Amino acid sequence: MEDVIKNYSADFMQLKNTKENDWFSKQRQSAFDIFQESGFPNTRVEDWKYTDVKPIAKNTFSNITESNVASDNNEIDEILIKDLDCVNLVFINGTYSEKYSDIKNISSKIVIKSMADALINDESLLKKHLTKHINQELNSFTALNTAFIQDGAYINISANTNIDKPINITYISRDSNHPFATHPRNLIVMGENSNATVIENYVGSGKVNYFTNSVTETVLLQGAVLKHYKIQQEGSSAFHIASLNTSQSKDSRFESHLVSIGGALVRNNINASLNEEGAEIIMNGLYMTEDVQHVDNHTRVDHLKPHTQSHQNYRGVLNGKSRGVFNGKVVVHPQAQKIEAYQNNANLLLSDDAEIDTKPELEIYADDVKCTHGATVGQLDDDMLFYLRSRAVDEKTARSLLTYAFADEVISEINIKEIQNKLERLIIGRLPDSSLIREYV
Amino acid sequence: MLNIKDLYTAVENKKILEGLNLSIKAGEVHAIMGPNGSGKSTLANILAGRDGYQVTKGSVSYQDKNLLDLSPEERAREGVFLAFQYPVEIPGVNNIYLLKAALNAIRKHKGESELDAMEFMTLVKEKMKLVQMNEDLLSRSVNQGFSGGEKKRNEVFQMTILEPKLAILDETDSGLDIDALKIVANGVNSLRNDERAFIVVTHYQRLLDYIKPDYVHVLGNGKIIKSGGPELAIELEEKGYDWIN
Ligand SMILES: Nc1ncnc2c1ncn2[C@@H]1O[C@H](COP(=O)(O)OP(=O)(O)O)[C@@H](O)[C@H]1O
Ligand SMILES: [Mg+2]
Numbered sequence: 001m002e003d004v005i006k007n008y009s010a011d012f013m014q015l016k017n018t019k020e021n022d023w024f025s026k027q028r029q030s031a032f033d034i035f036q037e038s039g040f041p042n043t044r045v046e047d048w049k050y051t052d053v054k055p056i057a058k059n060t061f062s063n064i065t066e067s068n069v070a071s072d073n074n075e076i077d078e079i080l081i082k083d084l085d086c087v088n089l090v091f092i093n094g095t096y097s098e099k100y101s102d103i104k105n106i107s108s109k110i111v112i113k114s115m116a117d118a119l120i121n122d123e124s125l126l127k128k129h130l131t132k133h134i135n136q137e138l139n140s141f142t143a144l145n146t147a148f149i150q151d152g153a154y155i156n157i158s159a160n161t162n163i164d165k166p167i168n169i170t171y172i173s174r175d176s177n178h179p180f181a182t183h184p185r186n187l188i189v190m191g192e193n194s195n196a197t198v199i200e201n202y203v204g205s206g207k208v209n210y211f212t213n214s215v216t217e218t219v220l221l222q223g224a225v226l227k228h229y230k231i232q233q234e235g236s237s238a239f240h241i242a243s244l245n246t247s248q249s250k251d252s253r254f255e256s257h258l259v260s261i262g263g264a265l266v267r268n269n270i271n272a273s274l275n276e277e278g279a280e281i282i283m284n285g286l287y288m289t290e291d292v293q294h295v296d297n298h299t300r301v302d303h304l305k306p307h308t309q310s311h312q313n314y315r316g317v318l319n320g321k322s323r324g325v326f327n328g329k330v331v332v333h334p335q336a337q338k339i340e341a342y343q344n345n346a347n348l349l350l351s352d353d354a355e356i357d358t359k360p361e362l363e364i365y366a367d368d369v370k371c372t373h374g375a376t377v378g379q380l381d382d383d384m385l386f387y388l389r390s391r392a393v394d395e396k397t398a399r400s401l402l403t404y405a406f407a408d409e410v411i412s413e414i415n416i417k418e419i420q421n422k423l424e425r426l427i428i429g430r431l432p433d434s435s436l437i438r439e440y441v
Numbered sequence: 442m443l444n445i446k447d448l449y450t451a452v453e454n455k456k457i458l459e460g461l462n463l464s465i466k467a468g469e470v471h472a473i474m475g476p477n478g479s480g481k482s483t484l485a486n487i488l489a490g491r492d493g494y495q496v497t498k499g500s501v502s503y504q505d506k507n508l509l510d511l512s513p514e515e516r517a518r519e520g521v522f523l524a525f526q527y528p529v530e531i532p533g534v535n536n537i538y539l540l541k542a543a544l545n546a547i548r549k550h551k552g553e554s555e556l557d558a559m560e561f562m563t564l565v566k567e568k569m570k571l572v573q574m575n576e577d578l579l580s581r582s583v584n585q586g587f588s589g590g591e592k593k594r595n596e597v598f599q600m601t602i603l604e605p606k607l608a609i610l611d612e613t614d615s616g617l618d619i620d621a622l623k624i625v626a627n628g629v630n631s632l633r634n635d636e637r638a639f640i641v642v643t644h645y646q647r648l649l650d651y652i653k654p655d656y657v658h659v660l661g662n663g664k665i666i667k668s669g670g671p672e673l674a675i676e677l678e679e680k681g682y683d684w685i686n
Contacts, residue, residue: 382492383529387583389513390489390523391539391599392546398514405533405582412533439545440538 004057005036011063012147023123024149027131031146038140047139050325050357051296055265056239061181061211065094065150069174076100079170079203084418086166086199087112089153093173093210094182096151109161115152115185125156130187133217133247134271141241141267145183145215152185152214155198159191159221166197166416173204173212173235186216190224190252197227197416202242204235204262211239218245220252222276227255229419233426234262236291243269251278257414258285258297259423261430266295274301274308285314286410288430289322289354296325303336303369310340315410316347317403318354319432328373329361336366343373348380348406350432397436404431404441442467442638443488443508443607448499449663450480450487457483459663461499467606468635472649472674473642475660476682481642482526484660485611488640489523490516503607517543518550520606524596524613526642531583536595537565539583544602568601572628589616597628604632609640614648626651646678659685 012032019025040057041048069092080088089112090100096114103112111122118126134142153169171184188198202212212234220226234240240263246254260268272281287295301310316324326345347356360373380402388398407427414420428434428441443465450458457480465471475481487494488501490513501508508516545555556564569576572594584592593613600608610629614622629639629652641652649657649671657673658665659682667673667685677684 381529384531384534386489386491386513387525387529387531388534388539390517390525391543391603392514392517392550393539393542394514395512401534402531405531408533439542440534 004060005039007060008063008144009036014064015148015150022119023127024119024130028147028149031131031143034143035140035147038143040140047298047327050327051265051267051294053241053265056211056241059179059209059211061179063148063181063183065182066176066180067095069093069095069176071097071100071172071174079172079201081168081199081418081422084166084168084416086168089114089167089169091151091169091171091184093176093180094151094171094184107161109158110163111154111156112167113154115154115187116150118154118187119149122154125189126154126187129189129217129219131217133219134215134243134245141213142215142243145185145213148181148183149185150183152187154187155196156189157191157194157196160193161191162195163197166199166419168199168201170201170203171212171214173208173210173238175205175208176210179209179211181211181213184212184214186214188216188218188226190218190220190226192221193223194221195225197229199229199231199419201231201233202240202262203233204238206235207237208235209237210235212242214242216242216244218247218254220246220248220254220279222250222252224249224252226253227257229257229414230259230268231423231426232258232260232262232266232268234266236262236264238263240266242267243271246272246281248272248274248276248279248281250276252280254281256281256283257410258283259411259426260285260287260295260297261426263295264293266293268295268297270299272299272301272310274303274310275305277305277307279305280309281311283310283312283314284410284413285312286316286407286427287314287324288317288407288427289324290319290430291322292320293322295322296327298325298327298329300329301331301341303330303332303339303341306335306337306339308336308339310342312343313410314345315407316345316356317350317407318347318356319350321351321353323354324356326356326358326375327361328359330363330371330373332362332364332366332369332371334365337368339366339369341369341371345375346406347375347377348403349377350403396433397440400431400433401437401440404428404437442504444502446500448487448501449497450483451495451497452483452493457663458487461664463658463665465607465638465640467638469656470633470639470641470652470654472654472657473640473660474644474657474674474677479660480663481660482611485523485526485609485640485642488609489513489521518547520547522600522603522605522608524593524600524608524610526611526615528584528592528596530585530587532585534583536581536583537579540565540599540602543599547603564602568598571601571631572598573624574598590618590621593617593625594621597625601628601632606636607638607640608632609642611642612644614643614645622648623651646674649674661685
């Protein structure tokens with residue numbers, strides 16, 4: 001472990017030297033101190049009980065992002081959502097790519113730019129928000145991210161402003177001659193009664209050994225609505241640790257849709273803070289795993305005030321020797337009366353060797369609340385299988401179709417057709433025997 | 442067409458059918474009646490090929506094939522159709538896509554050309570009228586949110602599209618009001634011809650007012666304990682099942 005921290009220290013020194021007079025350097029330093037002190041979490045820590053991050057810790061990643069990593073139009077075309085008219089921000093190996101991004105022609109009431117740019121030019125706004133909306137005590141991955149912030153997306157929507165086009169943030173990880181870590185940092189500030197849609201798409205290719213350690217902070221002022229989509233399709237040997245944080249004022253509404261299919265070792269954290277009355281969060285999630293993938297989904301909702309609502313619906317499809325985790329924690333603070341918290345986690349195990357640990361956690365300190373939670377783990381339904389087969393569908397196709405239908409319950413909640421279609425194609429591509437079901441979907 | 446000989450079955454080691462014999466020729470309609478738990482659905486499931494129903498003795502031949510050797514999907518392609526007593530809801534699987542794929546799988550098996558979307562929709566429109574199916578049920582997931590009656594009607598609708606050779610209707614009339622019952626009967630009668638056979642499982646004689654059976658059988662103690670013509674159903678209605686024993 002010592003050696004590992006040493007490697008991060010060396011990189012941190014290098015970064016510090018290049019950003020010596022930076023207003024942010026003090027925060028970097030204190031974040032790095034936290035990381036250095038706590039190191040990576042081990043499985044004795046309750047929150048990391050099911051997920052051992054040793055495989056990440058034992059790698060020596062380079063933490064300084066390279067610029068000018070080449071890509072090509074075909075690859076980018078494949079990744080972007082072609083038929084969706086959106087504002088694109090593209091990052092390659094952690095660095096903003098001007099070539100593939102398109103953030104021109106945006107109204108003056110909206111700021112969309114790279115974090116690298118914002119760190120230099122938007123000091124006063126960033127000072128107000130950056131690192132201020134991380135709800136949990138700074139965990140070591142978040143601290144590591146803060147220490148190494150180099151790029152990401154900064155979005156600021158003025159009050160009463162509606163941006164029709166979704167903002168599509170794509171993080172691509174490509175071949176490199178050494179293992180590397182990126183620490184994408186996104187900050188989204190939603191003014192009063194503003195409205196936006198943001199997509200975070202993490203993509204990587206097969207054999208590249210890399211580690212994405214991302215943090216997104218969002219602030220929703222009164223009446224703001226943010227729809228957030230995260231697509232995690234990292235390469236099959238990649239590590240992905242990410243946290244999405246919300247800080248929500250009165251009557252704001254956050255919609256989170258997560259589709260997690262890639263990566264070797266993955267942790268998706270969502271921390272929602274419902275700070276004022278009427279704040280609401282919806283969390284839909286789908287994780288699909290195969291081979292020896294490990295995907296851990298952690299959500300935490302803090303109901304701090306009365307009349308706040310949270311609705312969580314997560315589904316998992318697990319194949320091969322893969323392992324999934326769902327840990328959903330809801331904390332209802334004293335005084336937070338008349339809140340509603342709903343949580344459901346359903347899992348489909350497609351093989352005998354796949355495993356799921358599902359753990360709802362409720363901490364309730366108020367007495368007039370509506371909380372429900374449920375978790376199921378099962379195989380495909382025999383009655384459904386027989387019904388389909390009795391209608392001339394062969395068994396393999398019927399299994400594939402029912403698996404698709406199970407996963408699609410989450411995707412069908414997405415009301416932007418182009419995103420829905422893209423995700424449906426993605427999950428179909430991940431099904432066993434997917435070529436068989438084309439005529440049914 | 443169908444020949445069931447000395448059939449013994451068990452589910453989870455519980456004996457259900459014990460020595461059942463039944464022979465059905467093309468063009469015939471056979472009604473099967475019997476008290477709850479007498480094994481009517483078991484027989485229907487065995488014929489359609491459901492897992493978990495063991496045949497411990499006996500044989501079933503269908504169009505000179507050993508039916509019990511075929512998987513459920515092969516049976517469907519060979520023209521066996523089961524209208525379920527309790528049609529299951531399948532969220533996420535589209536009703537109409539399933540039906541189109543089913544029809545084309547059966548046509549392909551018969552060496553007929555597959556229907557394209559236009560041809561299929563023309564057929565669907567025609568059959569929908571016949572069973573008075575509500576159009577918006579088509580685009581929904583299979584049976585999802587359907588009322589009990591709508592589920593039954595959907596089964597009959599599927600049957601009229603798939604045009605099976607051997608149709609087994611398992612209590613399709615249960616829970617239907619008289620108007621719905623007539624519609625279901627209408628669907629069945631529209632398919633009746635010399636090449637097709639029906640097994641109509643029912644509790645009530647009233648369905649048989651609309652679907653005139655050639656034979657009525659009573660199931661009891663795991664076998665057919667009495668057979669007769671339509672008049673047997675009327676007699677059962679009056680006297681109950683105890684009278685037979
Ligand atoms: N899947 C099953 N598991 C256990 N017992 C069953 C199953 N299916 C049927 N049975 C039993 O077999 C007997 C016959 O049932 P069934 O064929 O459904 O009768 P019917 O349709 O005539 O009412 C009943 O005693 C029933 O409880
Ligand atoms: Mg029955």
